[in-house]
Structure formats: C-alpha cells, structure tokens
Amino acid sequence: MADKQKRIMNDMLDMLKNKFVKHYEDFDESSQRDFCDALISAKNDALRDGKESAPYLTDDNLSMTIFDLFFAGTDTSQQTFQWLLLFLCYYPEMQQKLRQEIESQIGDRMPTHEDRNRCHYVMAFIAETMRYRNVVPLSPLHKTVVQTKIGDHTVPKGTAVTLYHHNILNNPKYWENPHQLIPERFLESDGQYMTSRNKAFIPFGVGRRVCLGEKLAIADLFLVLVSFLQSTQQYDIVLAKHSGIDPDPNIADSINPKHYEIKLVQKL
Missing domain, CATH: 1.10.630.10 (Cytochrome P450)
Structure with missing residues (x-):
C-alpha cells in the first residue's frame, strides 16, 4: 500500500510539474493568466533582484506549491x-x-x-x-534544526515537532x-x-x-x-x-x- 501511495503521489507531482513547465512556452510577463504565471513571475523577479529566496524557487518546489494550493486547500475549505x-x-x-x-x-x-x-x-x-x-487540529510536522528548549523541556536537534491547534483554539x-x-x-x-x-x-x-x-x-x-x-x-x-x-x-x-x-x- 505504501508503494502504491508513493507511486500515485509521484504521478500527481509529475503531472503538475509538466503543466507548470509548459507555461514557460508562452509566458508573458505583462499578462499573468493564472497561478502558474504568477509563480514564474515571482521566480524571475527573485533571480533578477538576487533575492535570498531565489535558489529555492526551483521548478520542483514551485510545482509542490501548486500541489499544496489545490490539494491541501480543497478538502479543508469544503469541510x-x-x-x-x-x-x-x-x-x-x-x-x-x-x-x-x-x-x-x-x-x-x-x-x-x-x-x-x-x-x-x-x-x-x-x-x-x-x-x-x-x-486541521494538528500542524504539519516540522523538524528542529538545532537543540532548543521549550519551558523545562530540552528538544534535541532533528526532532519532529507539531502544534496541536485544537488545544489552543x-x-x-x-x-x-x-x-x-x-x-x-x-x-x-x-x-x-x-x-x-x-x-x-x-x-x-x-x-x-x-x-x-x-x-x-x-x-x-x-x-x-x-x-x-x-x-x-x-x-x-x-x-x-x-x-x-x-x-x-x-x-x-x-x-x-x-x-x-x-x-x-x-x-x-
């Protein structure tokens, strides 16, 4: 089952990346047609201005952003x-x-x-x-990049961390x-x-x-x-x-x- 889920996920990401990359063929800076065009424009601006974020605005990462927007946002808005x-x-x-x-x-x-x-x-x-x-009672998992302390608790570097929204809300x-x-x-x-x-x-x-x-x-x-x-x-x-x-x-x-x-x- 895990292999099947991984294969399905990779297929979806490949499909989104292909659709995103295809936008380069007729991209026009003066006319942004959709979210893909907006991402390409942001990437170009970052590269042109030498922004700190520029190295991270790869086609793979931008394709994942599209995945987050349409897949992560659909069920939550519906619910x-x-x-x-x-x-x-x-x-x-x-x-x-x-x-x-x-x-x-x-x-x-x-x-x-x-x-x-x-x-x-x-x-x-x-x-x-x-x-x-x-x-969304739990935040996505993150990982500590250094050892830190929360109150009296020491959290080692590399620890998976999540936030329990429900307990705060x-x-x-x-x-x-x-x-x-x-x-x-x-x-x-x-x-x-x-x-x-x-x-x-x-x-x-x-x-x-x-x-x-x-x-x-x-x-x-x-x-x-x-x-x-x-x-x-x-x-x-x-x-x-x-x-x-x-x-x-x-x-x-x-x-x-x-x-x-x-x-x-x-x-x-």
Whole structure:
C-alpha cells in the first residue's frame, strides 16, 4: 500500500510539474493568466533582484506549491463550509443576522473581496467557526534544526515537532466560554470585525510556516457563503430529519460534522 501511495503521489507531482513547465512556452510577463504565471513571475523577479529566496524557487518546489494550493486547500475549505452550513441551520438567529447584513451591505449584486470590510458579522461568523471547529487540529510536522528548549523541556536537534491547534483554539485559558459558538467574540464594541485578534486564533498555524493559503481560504469562504445566502434569500435553511441522526455541531468527535441534510423552506 505504501508503494502504491508513493507511486500515485509521484504521478500527481509529475503531472503538475509538466503543466507548470509548459507555461514557460508562452509566458508573458505583462499578462499573468493564472497561478502558474504568477509563480514564474515571482521566480524571475527573485533571480533578477538576487533575492535570498531565489535558489529555492526551483521548478520542483514551485510545482509542490501548486500541489499544496489545490490539494491541501480543497478538502479543508469544503469541510469548513460544511460546518458553516450546519451552524446556519442550527442557529437560525445567526442565519438571520447574516442575511440582514448581506442585504444591507451588498444587496443582490455579486459580492467582491472588498465587501469583507463591510460585512463584519459575516467575517466574525467565519472566524468563530474556524476557531470552534477547526478542520486541521494538528500542524504539519516540522523538524528542529538545532537543540532548543521549550519551558523545562530540552528538544534535541532533528526532532519532529507539531502544534496541536485544537488545544489552543478551545482552551479556556485563552477564550471565554470556548465550547460555545459566539461570533461576537471577534467583533469590537462598535460591531467592527477585529483587525487585531486574539493571539490564540491559529486555525492556519503560527510562525513562518503558517499556511500559505490563509488569505485565499478566507476570501473563498466569504464569497461562497455570501453567494449561497443571496441565492436562498427567499427561504430559510433548516435541517432535514433523517435516519434519527443528531448532527448537533456542539457534540463533535471528528473534524467533520456528522452526516446531515438540509432543506429550503419558503418564507411566509
């Protein structure tokens, strides 16, 4: 099984590298068509300016960046949206607040990234969902490059190290009532989305190795959530009863919510 997984992984990486390298054939510095072109442009800039990062911007590494973006980001964004949708159903008062803000700030037009600066409750709802039900409870493994100390503990050089996000995101030491979904914890007293958040808000990790897709993920979640609520503005989104399953999001034992179904109920 391990050999098969390794072979599949290598095949995917080869496919991505071939697609990336093919972009060199018709690359135009003045017209960036996609993420591959953006990476090539960044590589050229680094080489031209003699930046410290230039030796690391190889085709192999840049191909891996594409792999990280599309493969690592797909499942996590999908799982986070499953939680968002479940919370919409489970907390109708939050659903109503979200709809009211979207109606007053955006209306029926297509949302843009700039709308995040106006939809403070929407952003707080997304942030609190990622805190309360983080879909990546552990950071990727890293390795210490020198012997170091953490508190009273000595960590030898070459030790594999990971960060347990869940213990920080749901720790009463850092959060009041951490086992409750409270979007307002991310709002200032005037209702503005906090620009300076709790340092314990680490759904994307910490330090120089923080998830490179953080901004993209939040932007996508915002656009998809707002578009979904706009397209269902004539309905209430509610849980459908089925199979006796209780999808209570407050009783979670995995990074995914239990299987659930939703239905749209016409507003009176």
